[in-house]
Amino acid sequence: MPYASFASMPCALGRPAALLGERWTLLLLRQIFLGTRRFEDFQTTMAISRSVLTDRLNVLLQEGVLKRVPYQDEGRTRHEYRLTEKGRDLYPVLMALRTWGEKWMAPEEEESFHLHHRDCGGGVRAKVECTDCGAELTARDVQVTARVNSDG
Numbered sequence: 001m002p003y004a005s006f007a008s009m010p011c012a013l014g015r016p017a018a019l020l021g022e023r024w025t026l027l028l029l030r031q032i033f034l035g036t037r038r039f040e041d042f043q044t045t046m047a048i049s050r051s052v053l054t055d056r057l058n059v060l061l062q063e064g065v066l067k068r069v070p071y072q073d074e075g076r077t078r079h080e081y082r083l084t085e086k087g088r089d090l091y092p093v094l095m096a097l098r099t100w101g102e103k104w105m106a107p108e109e110e111e112s113f114h115l116h117h118r119d120c121g122g123g124v125r126a127k128v129e130c131t132d133c134g135a136e137l138t139a140r141d142v143q144v145t146a147r148v149n150s151d152g
Contacts, residue, residue, distance in 0.1 A: 019063055020093070024048060024056050029094060032066070032087070037080035057081060065090065096126035 020026060027046060036042055042053055060066040065087040068079040095115075115124035128137045135141070 016093075019059070019065075020090075022056070024052055025060070026094070026097070028053075028056050028060070029065075029087075029090060032081065032083060033091060033094060037082065038078075039081075060087070092126050095124060099126055 020029075024046075028042065028048075031042055031045055036045055039053065039057070042048065042057075043050065046053075048056075057066065060081075061068065063086075064084055066081045067084050069082050070077050070079055072078075116122065117124060129135060130137060
């Protein structure tokens with residue numbers, strides 16, 4: 001199946017995979033969540049080419065994940081990139097990938113940055129839970145059923 005066709009799949013995982021599946025997109029989102037907002041700063045911190053960065057930013061803008069916000073720099077108007085609500089809602093996705101990556105793909109001696117809750121200092125993790133009772137769930141706890149079409 002061609003990569004582009006994922007975007008039109010009737011699948012709640014296929015469509016996001018089409019948007020987020022390119023490696024620079026996830027790393028770009030990581031930088032945005034870490035506070036990077038300006039084109040030149042993305043280029044410097046990520047060692048990404050201008051053309052790839054421009055393409056990834058444009059895709060995220062078109063999808064409504066980012067918005068461009070003007071600012072003044074040396075007397076001229078420039079733009080920085082800010083997350084929209086849609087973009088901020090990706091935070092748990094990135095945290096889940098980070099948690100998995102640290103557990104299964106990072107050498108033990110590798111020191112990564114740590115995330116802490118600002119209020120109490122506790123660690124941060126992604127969690128899957130039941131919307132009714134709040135129980136933490138694994139794949140073994142979830143039953144999949146077909147969605148019933150309400151059109152008739």
